[in-house]
Amino acid sequence: MSAPADTGTAVLRAAALRIRRHIVGMCAGATGGHLGGSLSIADILAALYFRVLRVDPAAPDDEDRDVFLLSKGHGAVALYAALAVRGFFPEDELAGFAAPGGRLMAHPVRAVPGVELPTGSLGHGLALGLGFACAARLSGGPRRVYVLLGDGELQEGACWESAMAAAALRADRLTAIVDRNGLQLTGPTERIVPLEPLADKWRAFGWEVREVDGHDLEALPPALLAGPSVPGRPVAVIASTVKGRGLPYAAGRVESHYARLSERALARAYRALDRPGQEPT
Amino acid sequence: MIAARQAYRDHLVARMALDSRLACLDSDTGLFTGVDFGADAARYLNLGIAEHTLIGVAAGMAAAGWTPFVTTMAAFAASRALEAVKIDVAYNALPVRIAATHAGVAAGSLGPTHHELADLAVMRALPNMTVVVPGDAAAVPVLLDQLRAVPGPVYLRLGRGPTPPLPASAPAPELGRLQPLRGGRRAVLVATGPLPVLAALRAAELLAAARVDAGVLQAHTLKPFDTATLLEWTADAELVVAVEEHWRTGGLGSAVAETLAENAPAPLLRVGWPDAFVAEVGGQEHLLDRAGVSGAAIAAAVSARLDGTEL
Structure with a gap:
C-alpha cells in the first residue's frame, strides 16, 4: 500500500472544493452542522486523503494502512465528506447526514467506512493515536498515525498529558495536526483561555513543530509527509486556518461554528464556493 | 498468602511470554518493579501518572489488534479515567483488560481519595463491559484464562494486600456463573x-x-x-x-x-x-x-x- 501519487495541487484543489460543497450541503439538512470548523479543515483533509495517507477504500482494514483520527470530532461532516469523496462509501449517502435511523451521526462513528474510532468528546484523540503508534512500532511495518486536533480542544488537559507521554515513548510515527483557526464556540481562543505561545508549548513538550498555512495545498503535503528530523520525536503541525473558510461572509466569524443553512443560504454558499479563484488563495 | 494483584502480575508476565500480542500498560503503580520481562520488555509501557492517556493508549493498541492489560488503582480507572473507559474502550467493545487494584477500601488509611466504592456500579452500567472480582489469589489465573475468550473489555477488580484463600472445597470458578x-x-x-x-x-x-x-x-x-x-x-x-x-x-x-x-x-x-x-x-x-x-x-x-x- 502506498500514498496516492503526487498528482499536483489541481487534484487536491478539486477534492477540497468537493468536500466543501458536501459540508455546506450537510449543514443544510434537518439538524444543521458544525459548519465553520469543518470548512477550516477541508484543505487539510484533502491533502491527507488525496496525497498523504496510505489508505485504500477497497481495503479499509488493511493492516499496514496509515491511521487518521479526527480528535475534533465535531468536524464530522468534513470527515464524512472526505471519506466519501475518496471512495470509502457513496457520496449519495451524505444526503442522509443526521437522518433518523441512519449511521451518519453528528460525531464520527465507527460504522462509517474509513472512520477508525469515534470521537467528539474532546481530548481523546491524541492518546488513541499514541496507542496506534505504539502498536505499530511493536508490530513493525510502515504505519504512520495522524491526529487532527482543534485549537480550542487543546484547553483539555488530557491533550497535554498525552503529548507528554508521546514524547516520553518516542512516538515518532505520530503526527498531531492543530487546526489553528483561533476561534472556539463563544469567541477567540486568546480571549477565553489563551494558547499562545502554542508552537513553544509543543516544543517544550518534546515535539518537533512545523507551522504551515492550513489552506496552502502546496505546503501541506510536504509538512505532513516528512518524518521528524530527529528520530524519536513526534511531530506537531500547527496549521493556520480560517474558520468558515470558503464562504466569505462566514469566514473568520465565530457565528459560523454551527449553522443550519436555509435553501437560499445553501444556494448562496454553492455560488460562493464555485466562484473562480475562491479556493484556495 | 499472596495478594490477588500479585497473582495477576505473575500470570500476566507468564502469559506475555506465550502470546506476542499482549502488552502490559502501567501507570507507574510499582506493581511491576523488579519484574524481568526478558525478551518482552518492549511490551511493557509505563505511561506515567496519566490514567486517561493510559486507557486511551490501550484503546488505540486494541483497535490495532493487540490485547493490552492496563494496571492502575480502581479509584483512577473507575473515576478519573472513566470517560476514556466509556468512550474509547466500552463504546468500541475493544479487548482492553483493566486491572484495578486497591478497590473498595483496600487502600485503608490512604482515605477516600484512594478508596473506590462505586466502580461496580459504574462498570456494570457500561455496555460491552465484563466485570470480574476474583475471590482470592488462586482464582485470578483461572478466571484470566477463561477471560481469553471474551472479545470485549474486562474490568478486573483487585484489592491491595494478601487475603486468605477461600475454602479448598470450593468448586473452581466458572466465568459468568455464581x-x-x-x-x-x-x-x-x-x-x-x-x-x-x-x-x-x-x-x-x-x-x-x-x-x-x-x-x-x-x-x-x-x-x-x-x-x-x-x-x-x-x-x-x-x-x-x-x-x-x-x-x-x-x-x-x-x-x-x-x-x-x-x-x-x-x-x-x-x-x-x-x-x-x-x-x-x-x-x-x-x-x-x-x-x-x-x-x-x-x-x-x-x-x-x-x-x-x-x-
Missing part, C-alpha cells in the same frame, strides 16, 4: 470480593450454629450476572443478602435487587458501605467491620430480619 460455596436455603448470602465472601461464610457458620440454614454464593462475575443460579437458589429463601465492599447503591446489592424484582421478588438485605464517605482512619478490615461487613454483624442482621431476634 459459585456455590455453602448449601442452605432459608437465607441465601450472595457475596463479592475476598473479604466480603469470607464474612458471608463466617456469617453462615454462625447462623448454622443458631439453627438458621444459610447458603453462600460467590459472585466473582458481576456482569454478565448469573440470573438463573440466583433464582434457583433463592426460590424458597425467606431472605436474600448481598454482601460487598462497595457503596450499597449500584453494585452487587443492586444487581441482586434488579434480578429478584424483575423475576421473583424476595426480601433483600444489602450489606455494604453506607451512603457516606469513609470518615475515620482505618485499615481495610477495620473499615469493613465499621460498615457491618463482618461475619458477626451479618449474622446478627440476618437473624434480626428473619426472627426479629438477636443472635
Whole structure:
C-alpha cells in the first residue's frame, strides 16, 4: 500500500472544493452542522486523503494502512465528506447526514467506512493515536498515525498529558495536526483561555513543530509527509486556518461554528464556493 | 498468602511470554518493579501518572489488534479515567483488560481519595463491559484464562494486600456463573470480593450454629450476572443478602435487587458501605467491620430480619 501519487495541487484543489460543497450541503439538512470548523479543515483533509495517507477504500482494514483520527470530532461532516469523496462509501449517502435511523451521526462513528474510532468528546484523540503508534512500532511495518486536533480542544488537559507521554515513548510515527483557526464556540481562543505561545508549548513538550498555512495545498503535503528530523520525536503541525473558510461572509466569524443553512443560504454558499479563484488563495 | 494483584502480575508476565500480542500498560503503580520481562520488555509501557492517556493508549493498541492489560488503582480507572473507559474502550467493545487494584477500601488509611466504592456500579452500567472480582489469589489465573475468550473489555477488580484463600472445597470458578460455596436455603448470602465472601461464610457458620440454614454464593462475575443460579437458589429463601465492599447503591446489592424484582421478588438485605464517605482512619478490615461487613454483624442482621431476634 502506498500514498496516492503526487498528482499536483489541481487534484487536491478539486477534492477540497468537493468536500466543501458536501459540508455546506450537510449543514443544510434537518439538524444543521458544525459548519465553520469543518470548512477550516477541508484543505487539510484533502491533502491527507488525496496525497498523504496510505489508505485504500477497497481495503479499509488493511493492516499496514496509515491511521487518521479526527480528535475534533465535531468536524464530522468534513470527515464524512472526505471519506466519501475518496471512495470509502457513496457520496449519495451524505444526503442522509443526521437522518433518523441512519449511521451518519453528528460525531464520527465507527460504522462509517474509513472512520477508525469515534470521537467528539474532546481530548481523546491524541492518546488513541499514541496507542496506534505504539502498536505499530511493536508490530513493525510502515504505519504512520495522524491526529487532527482543534485549537480550542487543546484547553483539555488530557491533550497535554498525552503529548507528554508521546514524547516520553518516542512516538515518532505520530503526527498531531492543530487546526489553528483561533476561534472556539463563544469567541477567540486568546480571549477565553489563551494558547499562545502554542508552537513553544509543543516544543517544550518534546515535539518537533512545523507551522504551515492550513489552506496552502502546496505546503501541506510536504509538512505532513516528512518524518521528524530527529528520530524519536513526534511531530506537531500547527496549521493556520480560517474558520468558515470558503464562504466569505462566514469566514473568520465565530457565528459560523454551527449553522443550519436555509435553501437560499445553501444556494448562496454553492455560488460562493464555485466562484473562480475562491479556493484556495 | 499472596495478594490477588500479585497473582495477576505473575500470570500476566507468564502469559506475555506465550502470546506476542499482549502488552502490559502501567501507570507507574510499582506493581511491576523488579519484574524481568526478558525478551518482552518492549511490551511493557509505563505511561506515567496519566490514567486517561493510559486507557486511551490501550484503546488505540486494541483497535490495532493487540490485547493490552492496563494496571492502575480502581479509584483512577473507575473515576478519573472513566470517560476514556466509556468512550474509547466500552463504546468500541475493544479487548482492553483493566486491572484495578486497591478497590473498595483496600487502600485503608490512604482515605477516600484512594478508596473506590462505586466502580461496580459504574462498570456494570457500561455496555460491552465484563466485570470480574476474583475471590482470592488462586482464582485470578483461572478466571484470566477463561477471560481469553471474551472479545470485549474486562474490568478486573483487585484489592491491595494478601487475603486468605477461600475454602479448598470450593468448586473452581466458572466465568459468568455464581459459585456455590455453602448449601442452605432459608437465607441465601450472595457475596463479592475476598473479604466480603469470607464474612458471608463466617456469617453462615454462625447462623448454622443458631439453627438458621444459610447458603453462600460467590459472585466473582458481576456482569454478565448469573440470573438463573440466583433464582434457583433463592426460590424458597425467606431472605436474600448481598454482601460487598462497595457503596450499597449500584453494585452487587443492586444487581441482586434488579434480578429478584424483575423475576421473583424476595426480601433483600444489602450489606455494604453506607451512603457516606469513609470518615475515620482505618485499615481495610477495620473499615469493613465499621460498615457491618463482618461475619458477626451479618449474622446478627440476618437473624434480626428473619426472627426479629438477636443472635
